[in-house]
Amino acid sequence: MKRLIVLFALGLAICFTNSIIVFAADPLPSWNDGPAKSAILAFVEKVTTEGGPDFVKPYDRIAVFDNDGTLWPENPVPFELAFAFDRVQAEAAKHPEWKTKQPFKAVFEKDYPTLVALGKPGLVELLLATHSGMTTEQFDSSVNDWIATAKHPRFKRLYSELAYQPMLEVLTLFRAKGFKTFIVSGGGAEFMRVWSEQVYGIPPEQVVGTMFKTKYVLRDDHPTLEILPEVFFVDDKGGKPVGIEQVMGRRPIACFGNSDGDWEMLQWTTIGRKLSFGLIVHHTDAEREYAYDAHPKSSGKLVEALVAAPKRGWTVVDMKQDWKRIFAFDEN
Amino acid sequence: MKRLIVLFALGLAICFTNSIIVFAADPLPSWNDGPAKSAILAFVEKVTTEGGPDFVKPYDRIAVFDNDGTLWPENPVPFELAFAFDRVQAEAAKHPEWKTKQPFKAVFEKDYPTLVALGKPGLVELLLATHSGMTTEQFDSSVNDWIATAKHPRFKRLYSELAYQPMLEVLTLFRAKGFKTFIVSGGGAEFMRVWSEQVYGIPPEQVVGTMFKTKYVLRDDHPTLEILPEVFFVDDKGGKPVGIEQVMGRRPIACFGNSDGDWEMLQWTTIGRKLSFGLIVHHTDAEREYAYDAHPKSSGKLVEALVAAPKRGWTVVDMKQDWKRIFAFDEN
Numbered sequence: 001m002k003r004l005i006v007l008f009a010l011g012l013a014i015c016f017t018n019s020i021i022v023f024a025a026d027p028l029p030s031w032n033d034g035p036a037k038s039a040i041l042a043f044v045e046k047v048t049t050e051g052g053p054d055f056v057k058p059y060d061r062i063a064v065f066d067n068d069g070t071l072w073p074e075n076p077v078p079f080e081l082a083f084a085f086d087r088v089q090a091e092a093a094k095h096p097e098w099k100t101k102q103p104f105k106a107v108f109e110k111d112y113p114t115l116v117a118l119g120k121p122g123l124v125e126l127l128l129a130t131h132s133g134m135t136t137e138q139f140d141s142s143v144n145d146w147i148a149t150a151k152h153p154r155f156k157r158l159y160s161e162l163a164y165q166p167m168l169e170v171l172t173l174f175r176a177k178g179f180k181t182f183i184v185s186g187g188g189a190e191f192m193r194v195w196s197e198q199v200y201g202i203p204p205e206q207v208v209g210t211m212f213k214t215k216y217v218l219r220d221d222h223p224t225l226e227i228l229p230e231v232f233f234v235d236d237k238g239g240k241p242v243g244i245e246q247v248m249g250r251r252p253i254a255c256f257g258n259s260d261g262d263w264e265m266l267q268w269t270t271i272g273r274k275l276s277f278g279l280i281v282h283h284t285d286a287e288r289e290y291a292y293d294a295h296p297k298s299s300g301k302l303v304e305a306l307v308a309a310p311k312r313g314w315t316v317v318d319m320k321q322d323w324k325r326i327f328a329f330d331e332n
Numbered sequence: 333m334k335r336l337i338v339l340f341a342l343g344l345a346i347c348f349t350n351s352i353i354v355f356a357a358d359p360l361p362s363w364n365d366g367p368a369k370s371a372i373l374a375f376v377e378k379v380t381t382e383g384g385p386d387f388v389k390p391y392d393r394i395a396v397f398d399n400d401g402t403l404w405p406e407n408p409v410p411f412e413l414a415f416a417f418d419r420v421q422a423e424a425a426k427h428p429e430w431k432t433k434q435p436f437k438a439v440f441e442k443d444y445p446t447l448v449a450l451g452k453p454g455l456v457e458l459l460l461a462t463h464s465g466m467t468t469e470q471f472d473s474s475v476n477d478w479i480a481t482a483k484h485p486r487f488k489r490l491y492s493e494l495a496y497q498p499m500l501e502v503l504t505l506f507r508a509k510g511f512k513t514f515i516v517s518g519g520g521a522e523f524m525r526v527w528s529e530q531v532y533g534i535p536p537e538q539v540v541g542t543m544f545k546t547k548y549v550l551r552d553d554h555p556t557l558e559i560l561p562e563v564f565f566v567d568d569k570g571g572k573p574v575g576i577e578q579v580m581g582r583r584p585i586a587c588f589g590n591s592d593g594d595w596e597m598l599q600w601t602t603i604g605r606k607l608s609f610g611l612i613v614h615h616t617d618a619e620r621e622y623a624y625d626a627h628p629k630s631s632g633k634l635v636e637a638l639v640a641a642p643k644r645g646w647t648v649v650d651m652k653q654d655w656k657r658i659f660a661f662d663e664n
Contacts, residue, residue, distance in 0.1 A: 059529070059535065062537075136577060180537070182537075189578070189581065190577075190581065193581035193582070197391070203391065204580060204581030204582050205394075205512070205514075205537075205538075205579060205580040205581060205582075206537075207581060211578060214574050214577060214578075215570070215574070216570035216571075216572075216573040216574055216596050216600070218596075218599055218603075221603065221604075222603070222604055223573065223596075223599045223600045223603050223604070225573060225574065225577050232578075238547070238548035239548075240548075241548040241555065241557060242546050242547070242548055242557065245468060245522075245546060245557050246521070246543060246546075246564075247537060247579055248536060248537040249521065249522065249525035249536030249537060249539060250525070250536050250537070264548050264550075264555075267550055267555045268548070268555045271550075271553065271554070271555050272553075272554055272555070
């Protein structure tokens, strides 16, 4: 009878200890041992230790992640801009006037210095031309087609293969530890949501981003949302805490970013909190990825947040030192 | 040995069949038998039957619920307006000018005809005065205080006790069947989020509503979001599909509403879908709650959506007939 009970208990135990068995192995195998890896592991250990002084109930375990430069590269241009360039090429025949009109002319001619010189107004015009004037259904379909076929010019891989392997492990670890993981990005919400589940395991309703205005229309008894050529909300810098509040209605306790665009979100997550976690991915590896931070025109400028990091207790990841590999396809 | 295996299997089985054991009992005990109850049960059965023709994977099980008039009453005024009235009273000493100024004067004098006559501009002024000019932290705290103490004038109960018991059962059933439940309401998102988890078991990030603009400010090293006196987004009528797309990025497959303000959201959820569910709560019970629909000034006007219901296959709940009890405190 004793053996019966032991076996019965074992049957029950198997289903309850599943997660423990999985995490007996290193949950962050693509991270080198060092202060960054230790800080991540120490934080999740603290907030999940029941009865411990820093225990956080699962309800409050919210973690936010910037996308471009934090979960995947943002060079030579942010991937959404690469999508916009490709859309301009694909739509060129329908818009003969683009041939001689900036910023489109520069896209056809791959004239990046001119594009950079055209600055934000040029960028906005490109985004409007490729992201609005259609239904959300049509836009999602164009993103779907692109993500399935377009390749990165340097890595010669699908963009969806370029998620940073160490960060995928962090996402998996945090979710296994009861966290709800959100993307909070300056990129377009509608753009990211098409592939966020497939690439990061993050469902569309956990993606916060920049948005265009949309309008509901029941057209020929088919309900549609038309994307209007007007920016509704910019989810960058001070807009990130605003976007977090609009979508989540409460403060996260963990925040991962890589640039000054994430500075306010890092503040919002960590300052004055009992226990929280802030992390900055510092691009230091020109050989395996890119090395940049202080270039004033770079979309990934990292100056103020990096200076603030020691005072705020934010963990700074040195990609070259801390990451054993960058991409899933890198050799270990 | 055979007995050993059986017991071992039983141990495993107990943890997997837990949900089945729970739902051997009627999951909707506050609903009378009838077409509405049957329609709800048939829908959840269909979408959760693995291998069945209408099976929907858990990822796509998204259900949206209007709040006022669908999950709790909206009479004699929507509860958020009752909150605004109470805030005006509480802040009166700080604003001597309100004594002689509309719409505040009408609030002090409980002069509802004048308030109704002042219409939307008066309403907006009341909302601005009580919902902005402070941080989100301060606003949340004032809602928290109110919800803990304020009582409904007719039912003499805390507002948080007035959730419709039959709808709480629907929320619980849908979640037990793998649905993610969202509120999509014309009411203020910031207002509802303070108590949505406590009253409905819905976390703040699954609440979509009307929003004011906010601004991030790091003040004395304390990060704050200041609520500005400017409406950012109105989550009503055609705004509801827009709000759903902004927050969720995909279409729900079940939608619960009670007024023409939910018409577009019902369309967005159901039209042209393989399988979906639309439901309208029709207020037909003046004795136990309220009976209303077609009054043109009523915030719960239900005319067009009710006419469309048979054509669209939406279930109409006759509260008097279909609900065994309205509130948890009603006798069964």
